[in-house]
Amino acid sequence: MPPKKNEGSKKKPAVSEGDHEEITVAEILSKTIVGVILLALLYQFYVYIQVSIVAVPALPKFDLNVWWGPNNTKVQDSSIRPYRIVLSDSMQENLRRKFEAYRRATRIKSLNETSEYGINSEVLGQIFAHWQFKYNYREQSKYLNKYSHFKTNVQGLDIHFMRVTPQPTTENVKVLPLLLLHGWPSSVRDFYDIIPLLTTPRSGHDFVFEVIAPSLPGFTYSQGAVRPGLTTYQMAIIIRNLMEKIGVKQFFIHGEDIGSTIGSHIATIFPKQVLGFHTNTPVNLSKLAQLTLFFGAIFPTYTAGDLADKIYPLNDKFNYFLEEFGYLHLQSTKPDTLGIALQDSPLGLGAYIIEKYLLFTNPNNKINQDGGLSTFDKSALIDNVLMYWSTGSITTSLRLYKESINNYDTEESLARIPTQVPTWGLRTKYDVIQQPDFILRWKYPNLIGITNLDVGGHYATFEKPNEVADDIFKAVKHFLTKTK
């Protein structure tokens, strides 16, 4: 009989004869209760991890027609108007006066020859001198208009975009639409060098690109929202609606920085419309990815492989983020206060924007005497600053960070939802956030390839147009082979 058998089997390991008598009903009960409580706690913990970190949530239902403009203009304007970039005489005169006032005011000299306290005064002096005495408004204005610019209204906002059709091609070369998405504090200016590379057929490839490059809502020539809530995923919807409006149903995407986040959201929310997603900011922004990298610090090489040096030791990385992400902290909390000074001071705006290009292109620029400025075309950097300046749009661009923090839960959910869109990542040598392939695959299970570049930084599309263009051609060739 079973009970007897049990007793018999219990006797063997039992320590002494007396033990048996101690097992009372009360004890069994209390042990069971403790066990049940422990199990319940474990289950709670499991549920928390599952629901809040691991589980793939359902795609939220988004209203695709949120109105971001003033309510009194709630009439859909279907026109698509050509646009010209203007660096007006009155703006130049205003800048001249402001520069004069700045020259007369107390100039602050840096405490040492590095940019450890922020942009070095010598570096700033070089930018200022170039802007005042060498920057040619007429020539640059002509240059900026070399591509076709348009504006059209989407969800209440006038959205600016460039559209560049490829040079005449032979019949067997397909023209593929490619959406280029810039980040912060960038603009479509980042794409001026890469566009001809993308729109020119190249040997060994039976395709070439037609480029569509919008300015993000609230950034430079695109209007900002008049009410809260215009997050990266709302921008994704606006950009997708823009593509619908100009008649491009399916397209490839290349994104950088925030533009990559937005591109990723488009691929997640509208997977059937995205033929392939290329990014030079390949990251998985989910909590699970961050926790994995955090606990992965125990076995860096196991977690990160060749990237171990770039991700660990965690302490160094954490200090680096603390040191470099103050701008992000302030923009995520008080964009409007910060914006007032930046909207009013051209050189202050220039320093704030250009500092990011210098430090995120190569962290060593912080201790270089020239801050890395000599590796850039100064006029190109100033073009970008002027695009923000002339449109008075730095504040509306800063607000995106606040909106994303305010709606973090949805942002994070979207980072957890995998997309089947074919994806290709380009990892540059000095990019700020680096993640191993297996973590990227959680978000991008159809990750066709990763390129590891031994040059370049965060703004690679601007800094290394040749390498990025090569990689886009390579990736799209793979995308086409896979989907054939």
Added chain:
Amino acid sequence: MPPKKNEGSKKKPAVSEGDHEEITVAEILSKTIVGVILLALLYQFYVYIQVSIVAVPALPKFDLNVWWGPNNTKVQDSSIRPYRIVLSDSMQENLRRKFEAYRRATRIKSLNETSEYGINSEVLGQIFAHWQFKYNYREQSKYLNKYSHFKTNVQGLDIHFMRVTPQPTTENVKVLPLLLLHGWPSSVRDFYDIIPLLTTPRSGHDFVFEVIAPSLPGFTYSQGAVRPGLTTYQMAIIIRNLMEKIGVKQFFIHGEDIGSTIGSHIATIFPKQVLGFHTNTPVNLSKLAQLTLFFGAIFPTYTAGDLADKIYPLNDKFNYFLEEFGYLHLQSTKPDTLGIALQDSPLGLGAYIIEKYLLFTNPNNKINQDGGLSTFDKSALIDNVLMYWSTGSITTSLRLYKESINNYDTEESLARIPTQVPTWGLRTKYDVIQQPDFILRWKYPNLIGITNLDVGGHYATFEKPNEVADDIFKAVKHFLTKTK
């Protein structure tokens, strides 16, 4: 024989007869090794906690004559020169032009009626309107010069201070020197209303104050350093040397914000010179204090008593700090970049400074439609902004945060060293950081008293001069009784 005795004693608790054979020399050895390792680890942990968190370090040996000015001026200038605050015509003309340019430029409207995105555009509009059309430069300039101003060179820097002697007193009223120390983004302007209260004899008190109020080095009228390292404790040394130079060997201190930190350092480094320390920012900035408050979250009422609601739940407080301390993060890392725009845009500077006064005076001002502006004298707020503007000193003031982070270990050591100077804390209702008395006593074992005010915020000396003056008189009366 001992071995036999051991064997015998072991037999009693032994579980079965067979056990005895299992205790081999190897086992004893391995158990001992594990034990030793565990003990060693525990000891390591204990040493770490002791050395890095609990232990009171020795007072560092400070060079009291560090030269902060340019090397080519290394000649001690012993003069003490009268100084006049000037709001020059050319500055006003420059402001007029800048304001005109601002009016013509794109003005950014807030997304809602609060200051959740930073200072609200309506609030800014009110400040701007007052500054342009109501602020009376001539009158304010006269007002600012109502006290005697001086400058003198200390350690290579021209240091500005006000010195206000009390009104004629009867013989039995002692005149006690009181050092007033302002914080950031404040200036001596914060003291204009409290000074007459401190320098006027009051019934029931046989003393009155002579006030010495310096501008911190790099803040408004005092020069900033030309090399790195001018932390709060270096400022403490400069201020003490200033007191020596003007012949005040012993004095009382009242400090607020960073001025309180500096006052605390003076009391710690020069305890014999400080007769009593009064602060309306009573905090202990040591790691131990922070850890105690962190772990104290488990028993909030036990840890914090009546303050529990102001310190816990930790999560709310943490979110509040994240939301409000972006400025601190940016200033601690890139002061020079941020400074360029603030040095160039008067309204941007005004917004950046006044936002702090509004939000740190009452957190509810963030969601109030007028941002709390109506509770302030707008001209007084603009006076303070003009003191930074006319001296072009916002960048040098921002640098203090970077210096303090760069020298965190010494700053933290000083926070751990108790001072025997009699101390009195004034806790205002809305101050940002609140700590229970027992934690304050670690740093100030001679804490004579604490006043809990049910009004006021972080800048109470400016906001509530009557309450603060009353408290200073009360505290000093106690200090004098104790030391009699």
